[in-house]
Amino acid sequence: MSILITGANRGIGHALSRAWQSSGTEVIQTARNSPGMEPLDVADPSSIKELAERLEGQPISTLVCNAGVSLDKFDELETGYAPELWAESFAVNVTGVFLVIQALLPNLRASRDAGIAPKIAIIASQMGSQNSPAGNRFIYRASKAAAINLGRNLAVDLESDGIAVGIYHPGWVATDMGGDSADLTLDEAVPGLRKQIDELTLSETGCFKSWDGSDCEF
Numbered sequence: 001m002s003i004l005i006t007g008a009n010r011g012i013g014h015a016l017s018r019a020w021q022s023s024g025t026e027v028i029q030t031a032r033n034s035p036g037m038e039p040l041d042v043a044d045p046s047s048i049k050e051l052a053e054r055l056e057g058q059p060i061s062t063l064v065c066n067a068g069v070s071l072d073k074f075d076e077l078e079t080g081y082a083p084e085l086w087a088e089s090f091a092v093n094v095t096g097v098f099l100v101i102q103a104l105l106p107n108l109r110a111s112r113d114a115g116i117a118p119k120i121a122i123i124a125s126q127m128g129s130q131n132s133p134a135g136n137r138f139i140y141r142a143s144k145a146a147a148i149n150l151g152r153n154l155a156v157d158l159e160s161d162g163i164a165v166g167i168y169h170p171g172w173v174a175t176d177m178g179g180d181s182a183d184l185t186l187d188e189a190v191p192g193l194r195k196q197i198d199e200l201t202l203s204e205t206g207c208f209k210s211w212d213g214s215d216c217e218f
């Protein structure tokens, strides 16, 4: 059993890596530029291709698409939200998620063939919810809404492959992205998030859950 995590060098990705490692699970930690980790820039298709080539033939039982950016925190409706921010945010939060999953499908299938049920966890956000819009942060919200949509549709296409897809809201967590006033520490949120991912099966593929196991609004 091995778990691959994108953006494993800090924040939630790093804490998830540590949690699985501490219980003896092999974790392939990937990061843009971090010594000892597999290099992976999810916004760079050639970097994704190179990772897939390095990992060819190696089963991956859980793929955690965690890497993400939040670039419009201080933007104003009238003056902000520049096109470059849209492009960069979608390259990481949406296209990057899709391309990493696409590139590593053979590894997930190899896990299935070895008898370990494969799964994909997409770390999205409640901020991508369509049903409970709160205004502002248009780029981040739209990118996470797209990530949720991606997860829902991949769940349909991958069910016959035996690959479960879960979509998760990690809570509002104190990280570089979440900031100091967040509701939760990493120590509070990450064990719950890990539990939700560990418990994901095909019977609930396409689910959108919070770190505490409650259902999130789409």
Ligand code: NDP
Pocket: 006, 007, 008, 009, 010, 011, 012, 013, 031, 032, 033, 040, 041, 042, 043, 044, 066, 067, 068, 069, 070, 092, 123, 124, 125, 126, 169, 170, 171, 172, 173, 174, 175, 176, 177, 178, 179, 182
């Ligand atoms: P951080 O900002 O602390 O960490 C973000 C991680 O993503 C870093 O490891 C960063 O690497 C990596 N990353 C960014 N761009 C790329 C890229 N192009 N290629 C590879 N890695 C990249 O954020 P969090 O840990 O808080 O967030 C993790 C996930 O959880 C994100 O998807 C976020 O949207 C989501 N989330 C977080 C919430 C929170 O309250 N913290 C709430 C809801 C969702 P680098 O060091 O190279 O920049």
